Amino acid sequence: MILFFYFSLIFIFLAILIYFIYFIHIVAMSICGLPSDQQMRQSLIKIVTHYIGQRRHFIDLGCGQGHVCLAIKKEFSQLTVIGLEKSFWQLLFARFKTKLLKQKIRFIKTNFLKYDLSKTEIIYMYLRPPILKKLEQKLIDELPSGAILISNTFCLPYRQPQEIITTQQVKFNKQVKFFIYLF
Numbered sequence: 319m320i321l322f323f324y325f326s327l328i329f330i331f332l333a334i335l336i337y338f339i340y341f342i343h344i345v346a347m348s349i350c351g352l353p354s355d356q357q358m359r360q361s362l363i364k365i366v367t368h369y370i371g372q373r374r375h376f377i378d379l380g381c382g383q384g385h386v387c388l389a390i391k392k393e394f395s396q397l398t399v400i401g402l403e404k405s406f407w408q409l410l411f412a413r414f415k416t417k418l419l420k421q422k423i424r425f426i427k428t429n430f431l432k433y434d435l436s437k438t439e440i441i442y443m444y445l446r447p448p449i450l451k452k453l454e455q456k457l458i459d460e461l462p463s464g465a466i467l468i469s470n471t472f473c474l475p476y477r478q479p480q481e482i483i484t485t486q487q488v489k490f491n492k493q494v495k496f497f498i499y500l501f
């Protein structure tokens with residue numbers, strides 16, 4: 319009888335925990351807006367494979383829940399991968415998943431407009447145009463020569479991309495563009 323009581327308690331506790339995690343996940347997703355999907359990440363991996371060369375330092379500007387960082391680290395273990403994110407909840411998930419998958423990724427809670435990018439060799443972002451306007455001059459001032467920037471969907475307002483890669487999203491039947499800039 320006592321054993322049954324304890325099992326019921328554990329069961330109720332686990333159910334509440336799962337519900338809580340799910341709730342946080344929904345809140346985090348709604349704050350993020352538009353995280354990349356799996357097909358976008360696969361396209362990104364192809365682009366990085368093409369451009370990686372001797373580059374060893376990858377940053378995701380606004381990494382959300384860290385899906386891109388995880389996919390990149392899994393594919394290119396030689397890269398130092400850093401995710402910059404301002405949202406506490408997004409980072410909580412990113413760190414939790416990274417621990418679970420035993421990956422070595424640094425997630426930093428910061429406003430990327432204040433972060434020093436001078437050592438970054440591969441930079442990825444999936445950000446809306448208003449923030450790109452603020453970011454463009456910082457990228458020009460700080461990125462080292464030879465760095466590449468991959469921007470998902472939205473382009474920088476003034477700088478001309480080196481290449482534009484268009485991919486077909488089978489799931490949503492739409493095209494997605496990646497803008498690639500060489501510094």
Ligand SMILES: C[S@@+](CC[C@H](N)C(=O)[O-])C[C@H]1O[C@@H](n2cnc3c(N)ncnc32)[C@H](O)[C@@H]1O
Pocket residue numbers: 349350351352353354355378379380381382383385386402403404405408428429430431443444445449470
């Ligand atoms: C559209 S999500 C992209 C997530 C991820 N990079 C991907 O491709 O799946 C953009 C993320 O940028 C973060 N973000 C926006 N402005 C930021 C800033 N100034 N500093 C840090 N993070 C920022 C948002 O919180 C959001 O999680």
